[in-house]
Amino acid sequence: MQPDSPTHDGDPFPHAHLVFTDGKGFDVWARSKGGTHKIKFVNKTDHSYSVSNSWPALQNGFTQAMQSASPSPITPGIYIFNPAGDDTPRHDPGTQFCQVPTATAAAAAADALSNGKGNGKKAQSTKPFAFFSLGEGGVIETSFDVPPASVVDYIAAFHFFSPHVCQVLFYDGNIGILTEAEDDDGQSSAPPSLRIVNNTDAEYNVHPMWVDLSASLKGLRTGAYINSLDPTGDFNTLFIGKSGLLSRVKAAPKSAVLYRHAGRLSDYTRVGIVPLGARCTARMLLHKVEYDGPCYPFDLTRTSFTCDVSDMIASDFTDMWNPEMLYYDHDLGRVFHNKWHGLSYAHEVEEGDDPVENIWPVFERMKKRYSQRANRFHYTVQRADEVLFVRTGEATRGEIEDLLSKLREKRQGKPMKLMLMSQQAGSEFADLPEVIHLNNDMDPDRMYEDAQYWKHCSNQFKHILNGLGVTSNNLFWCPNSPNFELLEEDPITPATTARRPSDLDGYNDDERHFFDAQFKVIDDTEAEAPTKPPIKMFSDVNLYLKGPRDGADEVFDSVVAEVAG
Numbered sequence: 001m002q003p004d005s006p007t008h009d010g011d012p013f014p015h016a017h018l019v020f021t022d023g024k025g026f027d028v029w030a031r032s033k034g035g036t037h038k039i040k041f042v043n044k045t046d047h048s049y050s051v052s053n054s055w056p057a058l059q060n061g062f063t064q065a066m067q068s069a070s071p072s073p074i075t076p077g078i079y080i081f082n083p084a085g086d087d088t089p090r091h092d093p094g095t096q097f098c099q100v101p102t103a104t105a106a107a108a109a110a111d112a113l114s115n116g117k118g119n120g121k122k123a124q125s126t127k128p129f130a131f132f133s134l135g136e137g138g139v140i141e142t143s144f145d146v147p148p149a150s151v152v153d154y155i156a157a158f159h160f161f162s163p164h165v166c167q168v169l170f171y172d173g174n175i176g177i178l179t180e181a182e183d184d185d186g187q188s189s190a191p192p193s194l195r196i197v198n199n200t201d202a203e204y205n206v207h208p209m210w211v212d213l214s215a216s217l218k219g220l221r222t223g224a225y226i227n228s229l230d231p232t233g234d235f236n237t238l239f240i241g242k243s244g245l246l247s248r249v250k251a252a253p254k255s256a257v258l259y260r261h262a263g264r265l266s267d268y269t270r271v272g273i274v275p276l277g278a279r280c281t282a283r284m285l286l287h288k289v290e291y292d293g294p295c296y297p298f299d300l301t302r303t304s305f306t307c308d309v310s311d312m313i314a315s316d317f318t319d320m321w322n323p324e325m326l327y328y329d330h331d332l333g334r335v336f337h338n339k340w341h342g343l344s345y346a347h348e349v350e351e352g353d354d355p356v357e358n359i360w361p362v363f364e365r366m367k368k369r370y371s372q373r374a375n376r377f378h379y380t381v382q383r384a385d386e387v388l389f390v391r392t393g394e395a396t397r398g399e400i401e402d403l404l405s406k407l408r409e410k411r412q413g414k415p416m417k418l419m420l421m422s423q424q425a426g427s428e429f430a431d432l433p434e435v436i437h438l439n440n441d442m443d444p445d446r447m448y449e450d451a452q453y454w455k456h457c458s459n460q461f462k463h464i465l466n467g468l469g470v471t472s473n474n475l476f477w478c479p480n481s482p483n484f485e486l487l488e489e490d491p492i493t494p495a496t497t498a499r500r501p502s503d504l505d506g507y508n509d510d511e512r513h514f515f516d517a518q519f520k521v522i523d524d525t526e527a528e529a530p531t532k533p534p535i536k537m538f539s540d541v542n543l544y545l546k547g548p549r550d551g552a553d554e555v556f557d558s559v560v561a562e563v564a565g
Helices: 056-068 103-115 157-161 211-216 281-288 306-314 360-383 397-411 444-449 451-467 509-518
Strands: 017-021 026-033 036-043 049-051 077-081 131-134 144-146 150-156 166-171 175-180 193-198 204-206 223-227 237-241 249-251 255-263 271-275 301-303 326-329 334-337 343-345 386-392 416-421 435-438 541-545 559-563
Touching: 017 056, 026 056, 036 049, 077 157, 077 255, 131 255, 150 157, 157 166, 157 175, 157 193, 166 211, 175 204, 175 211, 193 249, 249 255, 271 281, 271 360, 281 386, 281 444, 281 451, 301 306, 306 397, 326 360, 360 397, 386 397, 397 416, 444 451
Parallel strands: 271 386, 386 416, 416 435
Antiparallel strands: 017 026, 026 036, 036 150, 049 144, 077 131, 077 150, 166 175, 175 193, 193 255, 204 249, 223 237, 223 255, 301 343, 326 334, 334 343, 541 559
8 A cells, every 4th residue: 555645656646645556557546635535546548447345455445545544535425526637626617517427337337336346347438437435434335437548536525515616505414406606707607507415325205395405496497407327217307497396306325416407398298197086096006106296186085986077177176175065974984975976085084083073173174185186186287288197997988078078178278198097998988089098997905905916007007108108207296385376487588689670771782691690580579489299198199908817917918009100
C-alpha cells in the first residue's frame, strides 16, 4: 500500500492516497481535502475493468484505506460521477453537473455483477457508471465497469448537498432530491435536471401521495423528467406539474440517479385507469402492479348491476352517499343502498363503530370519502389524455352500450376504452370498437386467500396493459385532492414573440426575404398544439383472451392481439 504522497509517479492529483494498483495500468486513488472525499479510477489499458467486492485484492485495498489512514481518505456512502474532474463538485455548464451515462453502462454493470472481479476482460461499457456505494469498512456495494483508457472521478454524494453545488429540494435523512445550482448570473444554460439520492438499503417509492416530497417540486419547470441511466425501465419518468409530482418513480437502494427534462407534459399521452366495479378486482390488480393511486368511487364497492353504474355516472354520483338512501345490514356486515340495489359497501364500518345503535358517524365518513373519490373520477375523466375504464362481471350488450354512452358524454369526445373482464363469449360485444373483452374475471376472493394466484393474475394484467401500450411511465396519476381551477402546465404560447413587419413596401426583395426567413407569420392568436401519437390501446386494436386451461392452474392460455388493417 502506497502512503500519502504528492510526488508518487502517476499520482493523478496532489496528496492522493493510492488505494490499489494491479501493476498493469489500473490504479485507484483517494483523497480527502477540505471535507471533500474523492475517489479516482485510472485505467491506462485498452480494456474495461470490473469493480466489485468479489475482487479480493481491490476490496482489501478499500478496506485498508478506510481503516489504516488517518484521517481516512474515503468515507462510507454513495459516490457520484463528477465529469468536471476537478477538486469540488460543481455545475459545469459544458457537461452539466453529475452527468450520468446511458443504459449501456447499466448493462455493463449488470455484466460486472455476474462476472465478478476485474479480470481484464473486454466489455462494451464506454462511459463511466453514474454512481457507486461504499459500505461500512469500505465494502464495495455496487458493481460497475471502468472504461478503457479513462480517468474517472467520483465525489461523495453528501458534498452535492452544499448550497454552492445544488439546491436541495427535499431531504428527510433517507431520500434527497437535488436540482443543479444556477450559474453566477442566476440563469442556467443547461436543461433542468433532478437527482434522487437514496441513502438506505431499501427501495423507496417516490409518488404524489408523499405530500411533503410532492410539494417540494412545485415551482420547477413543468414537464417530463426521464431517468437518464435507464430511460425505458419501469417507473422511470417523473411528471411534474404546478401542483408538484404527478407520477411514481422508484429509487433503488444506495443510488443517485439523474432525471433530465425531456419535454412538456402536453408532449406526452398519459392514460388514466379508472375501475368501474363490479368488485375490488381492478383495485387489487392495480395495487399489486403498483399502478394504483388514490381511490375512485367504485374501487372498494360492490356494484352487481352495470345499469346502476351507468346511472351513478350519469347523475354525477349525487345520491351515492345520501344517508337517506343508505342502511346497514348487521347480518351481512355491509352498508346497502335502497335506490341502486346492486350497490353495497363492505369497508365503511371501522373499529370502534356501532352501526346498529348509531350509524351516523359511518355515514358522515362516507360523505367525505366518496365525495373526494367522485371528484377524482371527474378530474381524471376531464384531464387525462386517454382513459381506460375497467369493469369485471357479466353484462349484456345493451348494458355495455348504455354505459359507453354515459362515459362518452363525460369524456366529451376524448379517447377512451372499456376493458370488460367477464366469463362470457366475446362475440356479445363484437363491433364495439371501444370495448376490450377478456374472457376471465380474476376472482378477488381467491386472490385474497391465495397470494400466488393474486401475483399470477397481477402479472397477467400488467402484461395485458403493457401490450396495449399502457405502462408505468405514461400513467395519469390523479391528485389526492384535485384542484379543478389549476392548470398543471401553462398553455402553449406562440412560437415567437417577434412579428414580421406588416408593411414591407419600403423594403427591397432581399430584405423581404430576410424577414420571411427570420419571422414566423402568426395568423391565429394561439399556436396550434402539437399532435401527440395515441397510445397503442386507442388505435385499431382488438384484444381477446382465451379461456383458462382448467380454471385453476392457469388464468390464461394466451394473449392474442389482432391489429386491424
